[in-house]
Amino acid sequence: MTGERRPTRHIVVMGVSGAGKTTVARGVGELTGLRFAEADEFHPEANVARMRAGIPLDDADRWPWLRDLASWMAARHAEGVSTVLACSALKRSYRDVLRQGPPDVEFVHLDGSAELIRDRMTRRTDHYMSADLLDSQRAILEHLDPDESGIVLEVALPPDELVAAAVARLGLVPAASHRGHARVGSSRHLVRRDAEKQGP
Numbered sequence: 001m002t003g004e005r006r007p008t009r010h011i012v013v014m015g016v017s018g019a020g021k022t023t024v025a026r027g028v029g030e031l032t033g034l035r036f037a038e039a040d041e042f043h044p045e046a047n048v049a050r051m052r053a054g055i056p057l058d059d060a061d062r063w064p065w066l067r068d069l070a071s072w073m074a075a076r077h078a079e080g081v082s083t084v085l086a087c088s089a090l091k092r093s094y095r096d097v098l099r100q101g102p103p104d105v106e107f108v109h110l111d112g113s114a115e116l117i118r119d120r121m122t123r124r125t126d127h128y129m130s131a132d133l134l135d136s137q138r139a140i141l142e143h144l145d146p147d148e149s150g151i152v153l154e155v156a157l158p159p160d161e162l163v164a165a166a167v168a169r170l171g172l173v174p175a176a177s178h179r180g181h182a183r184v185g186s187s188r189h190l191v192r193r194d195a196e197k198q199g200p
């Protein structure tokens with residue numbers, strides 16, 4: 001036993017509520033075989049109750065949740081499993097907590113017009129998050145800093161283009177069953193550098 005772990009990749013699709021994180025992260029998981037998780041499902045009931053009541057979460061509400069998410073990614077890393085997580089990750093300090101999990105975390109920020117996102121949230125009827133909380137989320141949003149590994153994609157693109165662009169720009173490999181079918185986005189979708197390595 002050398003103790004060497006298989007290299008893994010850990011992608012976090014970030015952005016405000018309604019930006020399309022779940023849609024894109026799930027799509028990346030389906031295309032690549034990366035293990036998908038939805039950060040909303042890690043919220044304790046108290047956090048969900050706050051959001052349901054239209055009350056924005058604060059930092060104290062978010063720290064334990066973020067630590068749980070970091071632990072989940074670290075546990076998957078220990079198993080040699082790569083992951084893709086849908087998680088708001090709105091502030092740099094929140095992303096710093098996520099980075100305390102596995103050795104590397106790469107972000108895909110879905111960014112774009114507040115009007116478009118609000119419209120999507122208003123149409124979404126099966127979710128506890130009201131469109132009223134969008135303003136509070138935009139108010140605290142901190143964009144990726146130059147030293148953070150990640151890319152920014154424009155939310156107005158159709159879901160399949162966003163998934164293909166994320167996979168291409170991060171250098172992820174489509175699962176065998178999808179090879180030859182992935183549509184690769186053009187370079188205009190890339191705002192920040194690609195990640196350099198590849199894992200299972």
Ligand SMILES: Nc1ncnc2c1ncn2[C@@H]1O[C@H](COP(=O)(O)OP(=O)(O)O)[C@@H](O)[C@H]1O
Pocket residue numbers: 015016017018019020021022023024086120121123124155156157158159162
């Ligand atoms: N690129 C897209 N184009 C059009 N509609 C989208 C796109 N991405 C997501 N949607 C729709 O917008 C709503 C919010 O998407 P969702 O993935 O739940 O966002 P989030 O996880 O960021 O809250 C859903 O109804 C979803 O079907």
Ligand SMILES: O=C(O)[C@H](O)[C@@H](O)[C@H](O)[C@H](O)COP(=O)(O)O
Pocket residue numbers: 016017018021022040043051056057062088089127129137
């Ligand atoms: O940090 C937060 O305030 C929450 O995590 C929030 O960002 C998240 O957006 C909600 O859980 C709604 O879920 P969706 O983002 O999937 O709409």
